[in-house]
Amino acid sequence: MALGREACDLALIHANVVDVFGRTVLQDRTVLVAGGQILAVVPSAQCPKPNAKEIFDCQHRYLTPGLTDAHVHIESTLLTPENFARAVLPCGTTCVIADPHEIANVAGISGIQYMLDASENLPVHILLAMPSCVPCTPFEDAGASLDADAIASLMGHERICALGEVMNYPGLLAGDDDLLAKVEKAEALGKVADGHCPSLSGLELHAYAGCGIRADHETTEPDLIRERIEAGMYVFIREGSAAQGLEQMLPAVNSNNAGRFCFCTDDLHAEDILSSGHINSILAKAVKLGLPAATAVAMATLNPAQCFGLAHRGAVAPGYKADLVLMEDLVDFKPCMVWSDGACVVNGSTISGFRKPVAVPEEILHSMHVAELAPDCLKLPVPSGRARVIKINPFSLVTDSIVMDVITDEEGNLATRKNKDLCKIAVIERHKGLNRIGLGILKGYFYSGLLLGGAVATSISHDSHNIVVAGRTDEGMLLAARTVAEMGGGLCMVRDGKVVSSLSLPVAGLMSQEGAESVAKGLKVLETIARQCGCCEGVTPLTTLAFMALCVIPSLKVNTRGLFDVNAFKFVPVDAGDDNTDCI
DSSP: OTTSSSOEEEEEEEEEEEETTTTEEEEEEEEEEETTEEEEEEEGGGOSSOOEEEEEEOTTOEEEEOEEEEEEOGGGGTBOHHHHHHHHGGGTEEEEEEOTHHHHHHHHHHHHHHHHHHTTTOSSEEEEEEOSOBSSSTTOOOSOOBOHHHHHHHHTOTTEEEEEEEOOHHHHHTTOHHHHHHHHHHHHTTOEEEEOOTTOOHHHHHHHHHTTBOEESSOOSHHHHHHHHHTTOEEEEEBOSSOBOHHHHGGGOOTTTGGGEEEEOBSOOHHHHHHHOSHHHHHHHHHHTTOOHHHHHHHTTHHHHHHTTOTTOSSSSTTSBOOEEEESOSSSOOEEEEEETTEEEEETTEEOOOOOOOOOOHHHHOOOOOOOOOTTTTOOBOTTSEEEEEEEOTTOSOEEEEEEEOOBOTTSBBOGGGSTTEEEEEEEOOSSOOOOEEEEEEESSBOTTOSTTOEEEESOOTTTOOEEEEESSHHHHHHHHHHHHHTTSEEEEEETTEEEEEEEOOBTTTBBSSOHHHHHHHHHHHHHHHHHTTBOTTOOHHHHHHHTTOTTSSSEEEETTEEEETTTTEEEOSBOTTOOSOOO
């Protein structure tokens, strides 16, 4: 077929092909395709009359490989795999490495199996990374616990391409037998291990990488980026709904090391996909910041394929998968056509290639098991009047641990509404009715007094996904939390003692069965109300709140068992009467 002796399926003529190997653009090429595979990419003059069943004139527009998201939690888009694929395919995304860590923490192996079933035979190739840390630390109340033996049953699946982000790096460095067994299992099957190691440096970083950890998406500082590349790791540049590192990290990319960078979204809401795009929007932003277009495309295609050992993906070249995107230009990166396995699946506004969604198992649709919440269960004693406080940093998932004087009531409990710019936060166990509630204090979430008698609650709280609620009154917090439980999971906004908006997420308390447009609309209403209530600048109210329970990102977080110092890797009391730290 490449030689024209037999007819191929498709010939794309007069295409300007982005060459991700040489990081340049090949002008006026003919691309021959058959059986979902690229057969040849040659100057049009060498193939003036291609022998093809279908010939399409690209009119000198730009042909790139299908784009790849190197690390994403589909659950964080709030969409099922089918609806996620429908949202990102028009953006030119044809492959994602999805870590079902979120649903695994709710439903274990059953949740991972659902994600495999729901993502099968879609025009977006959804490959999974087997979650490595369920729960993410030994101090969590998750819905499941997956040891090395538990994940072995699925680790050999053809669409599981890696071991998911090893975020319990203290456990790995301490020689945790079960975690090491998971890494060894992945290596034995020829699959890589993804990483998650904020601030790790020096000998500890090299010990981590030496165990076979291939990448990190939590690093934004130039010196730490250089260390990871020197240690043979890949660095993922993340642009999500809450964490955005492109502008800070891009100066670290140069012609010598560009092959070690990939793009990822990690956690991206449906609203942001519909309004801004997916990986293509990162490409546009990177090029505007000065990154050469062909280099940017390589970071979104060839690099992640090489990182995860995905042979025959990520390039427009003979022998590679015919996952292709026709772009109007290499500035805005707006796709006009997309091919998956050689079949046209996006043509303008027309999308095709989708099958009927799979049914969601009943156990995943009914995952909320919350103990009765007593009226006084959110009282927070601070008898010394000095408290450890979680300080939120704008545009970041990393929090600061600060000590400050707080106002208490006559019983010595935090008087939330009397403390300027502070909110109370609670994490409520919701998997087994254990009646565990961890409490803390937030600064930098809402401005003083504007969250009138109100609260924000969500069943998305990374990574154990208990109910997390923040507010200025206990009554508002309890109303928001109970509403989330009654919906079977979701998001809720309370103001003046009333529910003013909510979004149901019945699939494991994480995802909606509605399409991206419907979910985005519901999210927009919630976000608008949160802004009206005085959500701080640089804070995405729902996403930021969900990360306040993730006890692996420094410095201070809270879970169902209490306030957790990530740096010391231990629980600490909210009352700081015995802490010599100067108050602020």
